[in-house]
Amino acid sequence: MGRLQHFGYFFSRGFGPQGWGRDYQAWNDDWTRPDLYAHAVRDLERAGFDLVVVEDAVSLGNPATLDLRVRAAYGGPKHDPLLLAPYLFAATTHLGVVPTVNAGITPPYLAARQAATLQHLSGDRFGLNLVTDVGSARHVGREPVAHDLAYDRAEEWIDVVRRLWHSWDDGALVADPVTGRFADGSRIDAFQHRGEHFALDGPLNALPFAGGEPVLVSPGGSPRGLAFAGTRSDVQLALAPLDVAQVRAYRSQVLDAAAAAGRKADDLRVLFVVKPELVSSREEADRVVAASRTPSEAVLREVALHWSSDLETDLTVLPLDRPLDPAVFGDHVSRGTIAALRGGTPDAPLRELLAHKARKGRLADRSGLVGTAEEFADLVEEFGEDAGNDGFLLSGDLHPVTLHRFLDDLVPVLRRRGVLRTGYGGGGLRGNLFDF
Numbered sequence: 001m002g003r004l005q006h007f008g009y010f011f012s013r014g015f016g017p018q019g020w021g022r023d024y025q026a027w028n029d030d031w032t033r034p035d036l037y038a039h040a041v042r043d044l045e046r047a048g049f050d051l052v053v054v055e056d057a058v059s060l061g062n063p064a065t066l067d068l069r070v071r072a073a074y075g076g077p078k079h080d081p082l083l084l085a086p087y088l089f090a091a092t093t094h095l096g097v098v099p100t101v102n103a104g105i106t107p108p109y110l111a112a113r114q115a116a117t118l119q120h121l122s123g124d125r126f127g128l129n130l131v132t133d134v135g136s137a138r139h140v141g142r143e144p145v146a147h148d149l150a151y152d153r154a155e156e157w158i159d160v161v162r163r164l165w166h167s168w169d170d171g172a173l174v175a176d177p178v179t180g181r182f183a184d185g186s187r188i189d190a191f192q193h194r195g196e197h198f199a200l201d202g203p204l205n206a207l208p209f210a211g212g213e214p215v216l217v218s219p220g221g222s223p224r225g226l227a228f229a230g231t232r233s234d235v236q237l238a239l240a241p242l243d244v245a246q247v248r249a250y251r252s253q254v255l256d257a258a259a260a261a262g263r264k265a266d267d268l269r270v271l272f273v274v275k276p277e278l279v280s281s282r283e284e285a286d287r288v289v290a291a292s293r294t295p296s297e298a299v300l301r302e303v304a305l306h307w308s309s310d311l312e313t314d315l316t317v318l319p320l321d322r323p324l325d326p327a328v329f330g331d332h333v334s335r336g337t338i339a340a341l342r343g344g345t346p347d348a349p350l351r352e353l354l355a356h357k358a359r360k361g362r363l364a365d366r367s368g369l370v371g372t373a374e375e376f377a378d379l380v381e382e383f384g385e386d387a388g389n390d391g392f393l394l395s396g397d398l399h400p401v402t403l404h405r406f407l408d409d410l411v412p413v414l415r416r417r418g419v420l421r422t423g424y425g426g427g428g429l430r431g432n433l434f435d436f
């Protein structure tokens with residue numbers, strides 16, 4: 001039997017048009033209504049998953065790329081995932097729900113109050129996926145700040161949010177029906193915070209937590225992002241590499257940062273986000289991989305759209321049979337992402353670059369993510385045994401068709417191998433994550 005790991009779901013395109021552009025859109029679902037998500041999270045809970053993290057981008061971003069963002073519903077519209085959370089809690093009993101919150105957008109007092117409320121309403125199942133993107137700053141009247149400064153600000157943000165959460169001392173809540181005393185104001189900290197980025201006064205007007213504070217999740221992978229995780233996060237999300245050595249190296253970076261801050265390795269979970277393409281047989285996997293070598297025009301368009309979004313530049317209007325002119329990218333576009341698209345053949349026609357990105361590989365030989373449930377379970381076990389991995393988040397939309405493709409075969413296999421929980425301990429999200 002394998003070692004138990006934690007499983008969750010990364011709801012990767014957030015609270016937006018689920019399944020748009022896919023055939024399963026033909027099901028009569030309405031992404032603006034809660035039923036679709038309620039159905040999905042019930043399945044995740046039956047599967048024994050610990051949490052669902054809901055991606056978000058607060059705005060449609062750069063005005064120059066509005067059409068690119070909305071044309072195929074790639075980057076918007078999106079509704080606020082915080083307000084979806086209560087519906088997901090109402091549909092489940094044990095699953096943790098972790099909406100994305102941006103430390104440069106939501107004021108800390110407001111966030112502390114909302115999170116405290118949802119932690120109580122949900123029976124300790126709430127978490128925050130704290131992000132630092134500055135692309136929406138102008139929508140709240142702020143100037144974008146530099147990458148590392150956004151992390152400094154996020155550190156101050158979460159530190160003051162936690163101070164607010166703990167502004168009621170042990171014993172401040174009396175709740176004595178005999179004396180009629182509800183709370184003791186002398187044990188509540190009316191602190192004044194005057195920091196580099198925020199100025200606010202405590203205390204928080206919310207009950208203290210009996211079952212621990214909301215879980216803090218962070219996804220940034222830069223050295224500054226990992227330092228943030230090491231000092232402050234309960235869970236760090238990472239994009240899954242396909243080899244054990246890289247998993248081990250990533251884990252040590254985060255755990256070393258935690259140790260340097262006086263924390264124990266067991267205070268933190270590192271979960272790898274992965275999007276396997278699960279098929280029903282090895283023959284089918286071989287066929288899917290072989291077919292990806294000769295992508296159709298439609299597939300090339302889809303790849304172009306994906307990279308257009310990452311590069312904030314519309315590749316779908318460029319001639320496919322000419323090399324990609326780097327001058328099409330504005331200064332704001334990440335040089336690393338441009339290099340990732342151009343790869344080792346920067347002068348190849350765009351069609352070739354896109355075709356290269358459309359290529360799939362087999363899970364079985366770690367050349368890609370196409371494989372059977374058994375092959376994916378092999379990877380899960382290998383990472384757990386050889387790299388001490390804590391677990392995975394599967395990534396996709398939250399349409400039940402997507403979930404069933406992932407889960408129908410996989411859940412029984414993971415259970416049989418002893419790596420997926422069969423029940424919950426009842427300690428809320430923190431309990432789920434730290435029970436083992």
Ligand SMILES: Cc1cc2nc3c(=O)[nH]c(=O)nc-3n(C[C@H](O)[C@H](O)[C@H](O)COP(=O)(O)O)c2cc1C
Nearest residue numbers: 055056100131132133219220221222225237239273
């Ligand atoms: C798995 C994963 C999920 C992320 N989810 C979001 C998100 O929902 N919203 C967002 O604005 N940024 C998201 N990010 C981006 C990070 O918050 C961060 O802005 C970005 O990774 C840049 O930070 P870094 O340079 O430290 O990686 C995500 C990143 C990763 C790897």
